Amino acid sequence: MPTTKTKNRLALLSLVVSVGLVAIKFYAYYLTRSQAVLTDALESIINVFTSGFAFYSIYLSGLPKDENHPYGHGKIEYLSIGFEGALILIAGVYIFYSAIVAMLHPHAVGRLDTGMLLLGLTALINLGVGFVLLRAGKRLNSVALVGDGQHLYLDALSTIVSCVALVLVLVTGNLLFDAGAALVLGVFIVFNGFRMVRRSVSGLMDESDVATVEQVIAELQRQRQPAWIDVHNLRVLRYGANLHIDCHMQIPYYFSLEETHNELNRIEGVIKNRFDVEVEMFVHADPCTFAACSLCHMPGCPVRRHPFSQEISWTVTNAVKNERHHLPIG
Numbered sequence: 484m485p486t487t488k489t490k491n492r493l494a495l496l497s498l499v500v501s502v503g504l505v506a507i508k509f510y511a512y513y514l515t516r517s518q519a520v521l522t523d524a525l526e527s528i529i530n531v532f533t534s535g536f537a538f539y540s541i542y543l544s545g546l547p548k549d550e551n552h553p554y555g556h557g558k559i560e561y562l563s564i565g566f567e568g569a570l571i572l573i574a575g576v577y578i579f580y581s582a583i584v585a586m587l588h589p590h591a592v593g594r595l596d597t598g599m600l601l602l603g604l605t606a607l608i609n610l611g612v613g614f615v616l617l618r619a620g621k622r623l624n625s626v627a628l629v630g631d632g633q634h635l636y637l638d639a640l641s642t643i644v645s646c647v648a649l650v651l652v653l654v655t656g657n658l659l660f661d662a663g664a665a666l667v668l669g670v671f672i673v674f675n676g677f678r679m680v681r682r683s684v685s686g687l688m689d690e691s692d693v694a695t696v697e698q699v700i701a702e703l704q705r706q707r708q709p710a711w712i713d714v715h716n717l718r719v720l721r722y723g724a725n726l727h728i729d730c731h732m733q734i735p736y737y738f739s740l741e742e743t744h745n746e747l748n749r750i751e752g753v754i755k756n757r758f759d760v761e762v763e764m765f766v767h768a769d770p771c772t773f774a775a776c777s778l779c780h781m782p783g784c785p786v787r788r789h790p791f792s793q794e795i796s797w798t799v800t801n802a803v804k805n806e807r808h809h810l811p812i813g
Contacts, residue, residue: 490545490628493619494538497631500612501530504605504638515598517652518585519645519664522578523602526641526672529574533567533634537627544627554722554763558686564630565683571634571676579669585662595653602642602649609639624721624760626686630679637675641668686721695719697799699728702757703750704797709781710734710746712771714797716805728754729765733807735781736770743768769807778808 508524511517540563548555613635620628648664651657696719703714717730732750734743751764771779776789795801795808 490541490625494541498534498538501534507601507605511598511601514594518661519648522665522668523641523645529570536566537563537631540627558722560627561683561686563627564679568676568679575669575673575676582662582665582669589658595649599646599649602646606639606642609635692721700797700802706753712775712779713808714802717802725761727763731767731769733769733771
């Protein structure tokens with residue numbers, strides 16, 4: 484599939500860039516002996532491991548469904564960002580510890596001009612590649628690519644802070660700016676690692692994707708037909724880039740099996756056309772009851788018991804509940 488090939492190429496690009504930038508940053512540390520530069524270089528080592536795992540996870544997520552994985556392999560991408568977040572957390576804790584040691588026992592730094600030039604180059608590269616990965620990850624609905632892109636942005640920010648620290652040391656001669664920058668970066672890295680782990684757990688635990696649920700409901704509401712009397716118990720699960728959607732829809736009870744089948748196919752088609760990714764949708768048909776007459780405006784209904792009163796607009800609040808909607812009669 485073209486989408487899978489694109490994701491694989493981008494993940495490989497991230498891996499190659501990460502390896503090259505680690506080499507540059509450790510060379511910059513060799514020249515400067517700066518604690519902030521060492522912090523930046525250590526954080527970049529994590530990039531190599533996480534980019535490699537992201538590349539592998541994207542390859543797995545692109546594999547077709549099989550007997551053992553009826554929903555596909557997409558959830559491996561959540562494991563990828565969880566692995567990445569855990570490594571970032573570990574690195575952040577170590578960086579925080581080493582920064583405190585450096586503040587208590589500061590040491591001289593040198594070759595600051597060359598170090599800043601090298602770090603500035605790596606920051607520009609990270610920002611460029613990170614932008615490409617984030618943009619493509621959102622377009623392709625790949626949490627692994629988005630996570631990798633965010634990590635590269637984080638790495639670029641770490642590099643910028645390191646450069647600022649070197650400038651302050653160069654201007655003031657105060658070595659505490661070097662260790663202080665490393666300390667700030669340690670806290671920031673730990674925070675972002677925690678966020679990535681949190682997102683991974685949310686995906687693996689099938690936490691509801693509210694933004695996607697809103698899009699599904701809005702599209703159903705926009706293309707609503709008289710025979711679609713009411714929707715409830717709507718659920719959206721994301722498996723990597725792909726979506727699994729199911730819901731209950733009230734259909735006129737006097738419809739034939741063929742008419743009901745056609746309406747359900749129509750609903751599924753509306754949602755599948757709304758998204759650029761693979762959508763697996765199951766709609767359970769509920770026969771309408773007379774309690775639904777007041778919110779149904781099916782023209783020429785032969786069994787109507789109550790006049791139409793008003794249509795209930797479908798929202799995240801009412802469409803996800805496992806209960807039918809009705810208005811008071813009388």
